[in-house]
Amino acid sequence: LIFDVHESELEEIKELVRNTMENIFSLSVPLKVEIEYGKTPVLKTTSNPKKAMSAGYTYSFSGWSPKIVPVTENAQYVAVFDSTIRSYTISFMNGETVLKTVSVKYGNVPEYTGTKPNKGNTQKYKYEFSGWSPEISAVEGNVQYQAVFDSIARYYVVLFMNGKDTLQRDSLMYGETPKYKGSEPTRKSSSNFSYKFKGWTPEVASVTGRM
Numbered sequence: 001l002i003f004d005v006h007e008s009e010l011e012e013i014k015e016l017v018r019n020t021m022e023n024i025f026s027l028s029v030p031l032k033v034e035i036e037y038g039k040t041p042v043l044k045t046t047s048n049p050k051k052a053m054s055a056g057y058t059y060s061f062s063g064w065s066p067k068i069v070p071v072t073e074n075a076q077y078v079a080v081f082d083s084t085i086r087s088y089t090i091s092f093m094n095g096e097t098v099l100k101t102v103s104v105k106y107g108n109v110p111e112y113t114g115t116k117p118n119k120g121n122t123q124k125y126k127y128e129f130s131g132w133s134p135e136i137s138a139v140e141g142n143v144q145y146q147a148v149f150d151s152i153a154r155y156y157v158v159l160f161m162n163g164k165d166t167l168q169r170d171s172l173m174y175g176e177t178p179k180y181k182g183s184e185p186t187r188k189s190s191s192n193f194s195y196k197f198k199g200w201t202p203e204v205a206s207v208t209g210r211m
Helices: 009-016
Strands: 019-024 031-036 059-064 075-085 085-096 099-107 125-133 143-153 155-162 165-173
Touching: none
Parallel strands: 019 075, 085 143
Antiparallel strands: 019 031, 059 075, 085 099, 125 143, 155 165
């Protein structure tokens, strides 16, 4: 309940020894107190007003608006809060390995400044770093970024040899089967033997490495 004071009544009110006036302190739930005319309001609570944090900020009570003054009329004081921007933990990962952990303020875009992530090659693929998942964006909370790699098929050199002579040289992708395209290999006869081409050793098979 707020009482309106008319000008015609003001002088009479000032003469009262214990004239009570109402001051409203604006909290999450408004608090109304009666204060004697001329006295300075004091909020008698066990703790300062609080304001719930947001994703971007925490808040600490800093005072009242307007500045509290001795009572001369009805007044309403609103709690004022200082805001502090929140920071979040950002982790850059390569599989289960933590490459770098940084603290970044809300709304800022994190940046990875460590060594370029790498992934060991397999016989089938080599791997090239291509970015992060999810895509790096402005900070809204704690997040882990996982290194992403492009897989590139590996090629191997395949040689068809006749003794020390190279008959054919191919560069084939892992899993491809080599095919000899040249003329049938020959070997010069000796005084005791003649030779006829029989096949290849090792037996021709899908490429799994240098052959």
